[in-house]
Amino acid sequence: xxxxxxxxxxxxxxxxxxxxxxxxxxxxxxxxxxxxxxxxxxxxxxxxxxxxxxxxxxxxxxxxxxxxxxxxxxxxxxxxxxxxxxxxxxxxxxxxxxxxxxxxxxxxxxxxxxxxxxxxxxxxxxxxxxxxxxxxxxxxxxxxxxxxxxxxxxxxxxxxxxxxxxxxxxxxxxxxxxxxxxxxxxxxxxxxxxxxxxxxxxxxxxxxxxxxxxxxxxxxxxxxxxxxxxxxxxxxxxxxxxxxxxxxxxxxxxxxxxxxxxxxxxxxxxxxxxxxxxxxxxxxxxxxxxxxxxxxxxxxxxxxxxxxxxxxxxxxxxxxxxxxxxxxx
Amino acid sequence: xxxxxxxxxxxxxxxxxxxxxxxxxxxxxxxxxxxxxxxxxxxxxxxxxxxxxxxxxxxxxxxxxxxxxxxxxxxxxxxxxxxxxxxxxxxxxxxxxxxxxxxxxxxxxxxxxxxxxxxxxxxxxxxxxxxxxxxxxxxxxxxxxxxxxxxxxxxxxxxxxxxxxxxxxxxxxxxxxxxxxxxxxxxxxxxxxxxxxxxxxxxxxxxxxxxxxxxxxxxxxxxxxxxxxxxxxxxxxxxxxxxxxxxxxxxxxxxxxxxxxxxxxxxxxxxxxxxxxxxxxxxxxxxxxxxxxxxx
Numbered sequence: 001x002x003x004x005x006x007x008x009x010x011x012x013x014x015x016x017x018x019x020x021x022x023x024x025x026x027x028x029x030x031x032x033x034x035x036x037x038x039x040x041x042x043x044x045x046x047x048x049x050x051x052x053x054x055x056x057x058x059x060x061x062x063x064x065x066x067x068x069x070x071x072x073x074x075x076x077x078x079x080x081x082x083x084x085x086x087x088x089x090x091x092x093x094x095x096x097x098x099x100x101x102x103x104x105x106x107x108x109x110x111x112x113x114x115x116x117x118x119x120x121x122x123x124x125x126x127x128x129x130x131x132x133x134x135x136x137x138x139x140x141x142x143x144x145x146x147x148x149x150x151x152x153x154x155x156x157x158x159x160x161x162x163x164x165x166x167x168x169x170x171x172x173x174x175x176x177x178x179x180x181x182x183x184x185x186x187x188x189x190x191x192x193x194x195x196x197x198x199x200x201x202x203x204x205x206x207x208x209x210x211x212x213x214x215x216x217x218x219x220x221x222x223x224x225x226x227x228x229x230x231x232x233x234x235x236x237x238x239x240x241x242x243x244x245x246x247x248x249x250x251x252x253x254x255x256x257x258x259x260x261x262x263x264x265x266x267x268x269x270x271x272x273x274x275x276x277x278x279x280x281x282x283x284x285x286x287x288x289x290x291x292x293x294x295x296x297x298x299x300x301x302x303x304x305x306x307x308x309x310x311x312x313x314x315x316x317x318x319x320x321x322x323x324x325x326x327x328x329x
Numbered sequence: 330x331x332x333x334x335x336x337x338x339x340x341x342x343x344x345x346x347x348x349x350x351x352x353x354x355x356x357x358x359x360x361x362x363x364x365x366x367x368x369x370x371x372x373x374x375x376x377x378x379x380x381x382x383x384x385x386x387x388x389x390x391x392x393x394x395x396x397x398x399x400x401x402x403x404x405x406x407x408x409x410x411x412x413x414x415x416x417x418x419x420x421x422x423x424x425x426x427x428x429x430x431x432x433x434x435x436x437x438x439x440x441x442x443x444x445x446x447x448x449x450x451x452x453x454x455x456x457x458x459x460x461x462x463x464x465x466x467x468x469x470x471x472x473x474x475x476x477x478x479x480x481x482x483x484x485x486x487x488x489x490x491x492x493x494x495x496x497x498x499x500x501x502x503x504x505x506x507x508x509x510x511x512x513x514x515x516x517x518x519x520x521x522x523x524x525x526x527x528x529x530x531x532x533x534x535x536x537x538x539x540x541x542x543x544x545x546x547x548x549x550x551x552x553x554x555x556x557x558x559x560x561x562x563x564x565x566x567x568x569x570x571x572x573x574x575x576x577x578x579x580x581x582x583x584x585x586x587x588x589x590x591x592x593x594x595x596x597x598x599x600x601x602x603x604x605x606x607x608x609x610x611x612x613x614x615x616x617x618x619x620x621x622x623x624x625x
Contacts, residue, residue, distance in 0.1 A: 126507065129400055148404060149397050150507055168504060170401045171536070171561070186404035188540065191561040192504065211503075211561040234567075235605055 029284070030071045030092075030326045031295055031302055032059035033319030039073060040302075040318035041097060041328075044286070047304060047314040051097050057086030061111035061154070062282070062324040066118045069094055071326050074109040074123060075102075089121060089134075094328050103139050106132040111195070113156035113163060115178065122163045122176065124151035131165045131174070133181060143181040147174040155196035155205060162220065164205050166193035173207055175223060185223040190214045194239045199265070200247040208238040208252060215241065215252055215268070229268045232257045240283035240324075242292070249307070253280035253294050260294055260303075262310055272310035276303035282324035295322035369406030370538035372398070374531065375414035375421055377429030377438060386523035387452060389516045391428065393524075394531025396515075405539055409531075417441035425544045428530050430454050430472065430523075439468030447546030448553065450533065452526035460574040460614065464621035467546075469553055469575045471533065472526040477613035481581040481597045484611070490586040496525030497582045497594050503565030529562050529577075536560060566605055573616045573624025578609040 028050070031040040039059060041051040061074035070091045077086035089109055091101040105112070105123040109132075112123035120142065122133050129149050133142040148167025155164045156178070163176040166189075173193060175185040190209030193216075198205050204226070205218040213234035219226040231238050237255030243265060244251075250263040256279060262272040277296025280303065284293050292305040295318075302322060304314040376391060391411065398409045414421055417437060421427065422445045429438050430453020442449035443465050451459065451470045460474050473481075478493035498509050498519025512520040512528075520528070534549060537558075541548040552558055553575075559567035568579050585593040598611045610616075616624055 127510065146400075146403055149400055150504065169397065169508075169561070169563075170404070172401070172404060174404065183404075188405070191559060191567055211565065211567050212559070213567075237565075 028094075028328045029286075029293055029302075030062055030064070030073075030328050031318045031322045032062040032073050032282070032324045032326075033321060034058045034060055034297070034323040035320030037075075038319050039071070039092065040322070042302065042316050042318070044291070044304070047316050049316065049318060052319065053092055053097055053099070055090055055099070060323045061109070061123075062326040063112065063114055064094075064326045064328055065091075065114060066116055068329065070100070071328055072112070072114065072121065074105075074112055076108045076110070076126075089123060101139070103134055103136065105134050105141070106130060106144065110152050111154045113154045115156065115160040116158065117160065120178070122154055122156065122165075122178065124154050124165055126150055126152060129167070131163075131176065133176075133178070145174065145176055145181075145183050147183070148172040148186070153193065153195040153207070155198050157198045157202045157220070158200055159202060162198075162202075164196050164198065164207075164218075166196050166207060168192045168194065168210075171209075173205070173218060175220075187218055187224060189216045189218070189225060190228060195241050197241050197243050199243055200245060206241050206243065206250060208241050210237050210239055210255065213238060215250070215263070217268070227268065229263075231261050231270075232259065232273075236261070239281040240294070242283045242285050244285055244307075245289060251283050251285065251292050253283040255279050255281060258296075260292065260305060274305055274310050274312065276305070276312060277301045277315065282322070284325040284327050287327055287329065293325045293327075295325050297321045297323060368542050369402075369408075370542060370544040371407065372409045372425050372534060372538045372544040373412055373423065374409065374534060375412045375424040375427040377427060377434075378413045378415045384453075384523055385518075386521045387430070387527040389512070389518070390452075390520070390524035390527025390529075391531055393512055393515060394528040394535070398531060398535035401535065401539070407539065407544075409535060419445075421445045421447070425538065425546050426450060426534050426549060428452055428527065428534075430526070435459050435468075436463040436465070439463075439465035442546075443467035445546070448534075448550045450530040452530050453523060457614070460576050461620035464574055464623055466575075466623060467550065469533075469570055469577070471530045471577050472522070473579065473581055474576055474613050477576075477581060480612045481583055484597045484599075485583065485595065487583060488585065488587070492584045492586065494582050494584060495522035495579065496520060497522075497584060499594060500563075500582065502596075504563045508563045525562070529560075529568075532562075533560055566600075566609065569606065571610070571616075571624070573619045574614065574621040575623065576613060578606060578612075580609065581612060 029042050039053040040049050043050045057075040057077045073090045088102045093100045106125040108127040109123045110126040131145045147165045148170025150168040153166035165174045173187045177184050190212035192211035194210045196207045207216045216228040217226045236257035238252045240253035242251045252261040260274040276294045278298035280294035280296045282295035294303045302316045303312050306313045426448045428450045435454035439449045449468045455475045457476050481493040537549045537552040538544045559569040562568045580596050
């Protein structure tokens with residue numbers, strides 16, 4: 001490589017890098033609303049809804065792209081078992097707050113995960129017993145994976161190598177190698193697994209089981225359940241789960257119990273139980289690590305919890321049946 | 330309640346397998362089996378051939394249950410086979426379990442399963458006596474009892490038009506909508522109580538075999554009578570067998586058919602504070618009032 005070529009490459013990489021880290025200035029979070037078929041945008045400086053973005057169907061899983069330029073939303077129609085026109089993953093440009101693309105990922109997409117390089121999405125197809133991988137640049141489906149019946153939660157390891165898909169009826173978690181597009185393991189967990197999240201060091205997967213009322217820890221090397229703890233005396237209906245960036249705290253949204261469990265990641269000991277809105281499902285942590293957000297499906301609001309005090313500091317009304325939360329800055 | 334079941338033919342299995350495979354494209358990646366086949370369960374379920382006309386509800390429920398178990402077998406290995414059985418003879422010793430539910434022969438099949446060393450899952454007989462003086466250590470009742478239905482109606486001061494049911498095709502909470510949709514899409518008809526009970530029976534047997542890593546009737550029976558064993562029946566609560574009479578604990582739905590109002594479906598018992606099992610045990614005979622000797 002001559003000096004001129006080297007300079008060109010340096011400039012190109014610098015441009016890409018700048019692109020990947022430049023985040024929109026507005027500190028906002030995005031809430032998917034399953035009932036009202038839209039996304040609420042909350043300015044977290046003022047804790048007010050500053051925009052509502054309409055979508056063509058039920059909005060459920062929601063994630064921010066690694067470059068923080070887009071928020072992706074799983075949208076499905078009201079007719080499971082068939083691939084309808086609304087079924088897909090919709091990309092919203094965070095800066096303009098407009099829908100800029102829709103990707104077909106099979107029928108009834110519910111949750112999904114994005115690779116750290118932002119190039120691929122792995123989505124669960126709730127009514128198909130499958131998960132689908134797509135390449136975002138070309139919108140091309142790469143593979144369809146047979147997982148359990150009624151797949152829902154999708155989580156990805158921080159290095160982008162492993163994808164974990166929960167299946168509610170089969171009580172299973174399927175482990176997919178994202179490098180080879182192969183299902184490499186299936187693990188039985190507790191009753192009705194809903195959501196999953198991978199620890200920052202990639203060694204553990206935390207899985208909620210809604211009907212059992214438990215949280216299970218899967219060892220990603222041994223590919224088996226290492227431990228299971230009961231939440232809210234088994235009667236909380238846990239769904240959403242998030243882990244702090246330092247890996248020290250787990251947050252579980254307990255559905256019918258209307259609470260958020262705060263657990264020590266190492267010991268799984270309960271640190272606090274925070275009353276939030278009615279039927280919290282989605283949960284996310286702010287990028288600065290100061291707040292936790294829950295989407296409360298029956299009270300149609302979002303609870304904002306101060307992580308230092310484990311208390312709700314604000315409640316913001318959003319659309320109908322809020323489902324998930326994505327941090328957008 | 331009249332009875333019964335269903336023969337699921339080989340032809341039907343082939344058709345169901347084909348319908349499952351059809352939506353999958355050439356890109357489909359089948360999972361590697363992660364457990365050696367030697368430890369994966371082989372489940373052989375006998376389904377009682379009724380003397381009377383089979384109920385299509387049972388037939389379809391079993392077919393969907395088998396279909397879903399076979400889907401799971403792609404992940405974990407193992408196999409499931411349905412064998413029509415006509416009478417209680419020694420050939421049935423080779424079965425893991427028997428599913429049936431005839432009003433006139435439920436007690437006999439329960440006693441027969443005990444002799445054969447397998448388990449009998451009742452998906453149609455509601456008589457209280459089967460959970461009482463006629464109870465059997467090998468009989469497990471997936472369908473609710475008459476007492477449970479009576480209690481469900483009485484619990485809200487039911488009116489004459491009320492009907493208690495184990496399942497209803499319009500249920501939507503707790504994933505009921507996805508199960509109802511799967512059933513309706515596959516069979517173009519709604520899932521009834523008998524259809525749910527038959528589907529649930531296959532699910533119970535498959536999950537028990539999978540977790541026990543054995544299709545042996547004795548291993549399944551042991552699993553079903555563990556205090557902490559529970560199942561998800563898309564009813565929102567963990568379902569488990571009462572150890573004193575082997576009745577499946579479960580919520581019941583009361584359908585109000587008031588001519589002047591639209592149909593209303595409510596779930597009972599209402600969930601209140603306290604143990605879920607205690608609340609569910611408000612339906613039917615509790616341990617103290619049971620005349621079955623199993624748990625005493």
